[in-house]
Amino acid sequence: xxxxxxxxxxxxxxxxxxxxxxxxxxxxxxxxxxxxxxxxxxxxxxxxxxxxxxxxxxxxxxxxxxxxxxxxxxxxxxxxxxxxxxxxxxxxxxxxxxxxxxxxxxxxxxxxxxxxxxxxxxxxxxxxxxxxxxxxxxxxxxxxxxxxxxxxxxxxxxxxxxxxxxxxxxxxxxxxxxxxxxxxxxxxxxxxxxxxxxxxxxxxxxxxxxxxxxxxxxxxxxxxxxxxxxx
Amino acid sequence: xxxxxxxxxxxxxxxxxxxxxxxxxxxxxxxxxxxxxxxxxxxxxxxxxxxxxxxxxxxxxxxxxxxxxxxxxxxxxxxxxxxxxxxxxxxxxxxxxxxxxxxxxxxxxxxxxxxxxxxxxxxxxxxxxxxxxxxxxxxxxxxxxxxxxxxxxxxxxxxxxxxxxxxxxxxxxxxxxxxxxxxxxxxxxxxxxxxxxxxxxxxxxxxxxxxxxxxxxxxxxxxxxxxxxxx
DNA sequence: CTATGATTCCATTATTACATGGAATATTGG
DNA sequence: CCAATATTCCATGTAATAATGGAATCATAG
Numbered sequence: 265x266x267x268x269x270x271x272x273x274x275x276x277x278x279x280x281x282x283x284x285x286x287x288x289x290x291x292x293x294x295x296x297x298x299x300x301x302x303x304x305x306x307x308x309x310x311x312x313x314x315x316x317x318x319x320x321x322x323x324x325x326x327x328x329x330x331x332x333x334x335x336x337x338x339x340x341x342x343x344x345x346x347x348x349x350x351x352x353x354x355x356x357x358x359x360x361x362x363x364x365x366x367x368x369x370x371x372x373x374x375x376x377x378x379x380x381x382x383x384x385x386x387x388x389x390x391x392x393x394x395x396x397x398x399x400x401x402x403x404x405x406x407x408x409x410x411x412x413x414x415x416x417x418x419x420x421x422x423x424x425x426x427x428x429x430x431x432x433x434x435x436x437x438x439x440x441x442x443x444x445x446x447x448x449x450x451x452x453x454x455x456x457x458x459x460x461x462x463x464x465x466x467x468x469x470x471x472x473x474x475x476x477x478x479x480x481x482x483x484x485x486x487x488x489x490x491x492x493x494x495x
Numbered sequence: 496x497x498x499x500x501x502x503x504x505x506x507x508x509x510x511x512x513x514x515x516x517x518x519x520x521x522x523x524x525x526x527x528x529x530x531x532x533x534x535x536x537x538x539x540x541x542x543x544x545x546x547x548x549x550x551x552x553x554x555x556x557x558x559x560x561x562x563x564x565x566x567x568x569x570x571x572x573x574x575x576x577x578x579x580x581x582x583x584x585x586x587x588x589x590x591x592x593x594x595x596x597x598x599x600x601x602x603x604x605x606x607x608x609x610x611x612x613x614x615x616x617x618x619x620x621x622x623x624x625x626x627x628x629x630x631x632x633x634x635x636x637x638x639x640x641x642x643x644x645x646x647x648x649x650x651x652x653x654x655x656x657x658x659x660x661x662x663x664x665x666x667x668x669x670x671x672x673x674x675x676x677x678x679x680x681x682x683x684x685x686x687x688x689x690x691x692x693x694x695x696x697x698x699x700x701x702x703x704x705x706x707x708x709x710x711x712x713x714x715x716x717x718x719x720x721x722x723x724x725x726x
Numbered sequence: 727c728t729a730t731g732a733t734t735c736c737a738t739t740a741t742t743a744c745a746t747g748g749a750a751t752a753t754t755g756g
Numbered sequence: 757c758c759a760a761t762a763t764t765c766c767a768t769g770t771a772a773t774a775a776t777g778g779a780a781t782c783a784t785a786g
Binding site: 269270272273274275276277278279280281282283284285287288289290291292295300312323328329330346347348349351352355356357358359360362363364366367370371374389454456474475 | 498499501502503504505506507509510511512513514515516517518519520521522523526543559561573576579580581582583586587588589590591593594595597598600601603604605613629687
């Protein structure tokens with residue numbers, strides 16, 4: 265085998281990682297797995313895939329080394345192989361956002377943003393950064409609200425956050441402390457849940473902000489997380 | 496268009512970046528472009544591709560926003576769209592190296608490493624880090640040798656480095672200062688040129704080290720580069 | 727050791743990606 | 757305007773990848 269063939273073989277190995285990330289549904293699966301491990305069934309349902317299809321995509325990701333499996337009784341849990349995979353996913357999104365022309369429009373379309381930012385009040389976007397959040401949590405002036413599905417909250421959440429999945433928000437409004445500012449967060453920069461939660465809270469007359477990204481970025485920045493149910 | 500369809504559309508956009516990196520030859524092109532801009536013809540030759548094939552791959556990369564073009568007279572120069580693309584490429588390689596089982600073997604195979612490290616002397620690998628290099632350059636005790644093709648040296652090189660492409664090394668040995676340590680570098684962590692240069696220098700009885708990565712990582716770490724011919 | 731539930735494997739069909747050679751386009755120099 | 761050079765476009769055949777439903781496998785509970 266010549267030098268060129270060896271080089272091609274090596275680069276073909278690198279390409280396995282790219283190929284694995286070269287499919288929208290597989291990226292959705294990675295997005296879900298970045299929140300914590302899940303069973304095939306749960307992943308298929310969350311991503312809107314048939315069971316066999318989801319299984320095949322997960323096999324592809326496993327083949328590329330991006331996910332790992334753990335067996336617990338009758339079911340198999342998939343998880344990201346490591347934090348470097350989440351970092352890679354995040355970088356892919358950020359490169360796509362700055363380089364692929366259509367991303368910005370598709371993003372606005374999905375997140376329900378119209379014009380500049382339909383979710384801003386008097387020009388001020390209703391969001392805050394991780395640093396702001398940490399400062400405010402320290403000062404005890406805000407309630408942090410996790411609006412992801414309970415399963416994902418259990419896997420990992422911002423310490424001290426209250427869990428009310430978006431679906432249950434309207435029926436559990438009473439659980440929110442009445443006189444404190446609410447900061448809602450969800451999976452990450454491209455997750456709709458917190459957008460919709462803030463919209464809904466505004467519609468009830470409450471003031472509420474959105475963390476400008478979510479759990480993915482929180483973990484990538486090395487901040488601590490809690491697991492299990494609320495303290 | 497429902498929420499799910501919008502989400503799928505957004506993730507399909509992200510996937511464009513993955514798809515673009517999902518082919519060995521395209522990664523080879525990115526690898527070359529990470530050294531500096533090049534014409535289609537030059538890229539095709541360096542990657543061992545037919546002209547139409549190379550052009551098609553470059554179009555694919557352009558479509559994904561990873562490369563940009565500049566026209567100069569009759570020819571068109573391709574370059575990476577930005578440093579974030581080089582960072583993404585580097586991260587793909589590093590994830591592949593730690594996650595894809597075959598990478599390590601294919602790497603050793605391509606770089607000509609046998610067993611632990613055929614290029615080590617008495618167990619000490621013949622390499623140094625960027626930090627070491629900076630320190631030694633400051634102290635003026637070493638000669639930094641760039642063994643990449645002259646075209647790539649011109650595009651960007653470590654300040655003060657001497658350019659002798661690997662191909663010309665045997666005939667230009669005389670240009671190396673006789674009493675100083677040589678540190679050879681090339682494109683990056685998976686480039687053979689510096690390995691072969693160090694091997695050759697050892698075979699002539701000279702002592703020589705290899706920078707443990709290359710230009711790609713040098714630029715990514717934000718260190719300064721010089722362009723054009725030697726000072 | 728059988729029934730059940732969860733997941734993967736398999737065969738089929740449809741879609742998409744790849745390589746290649748020759749034609750078309752664009753730029754420079756005469 | 758014509759010839760030469762560089763690059764892209766296009767049509768073709770071939771290969772790889774995707775979705776899907778049903779069968780097969782595996783682990784637990786009875």
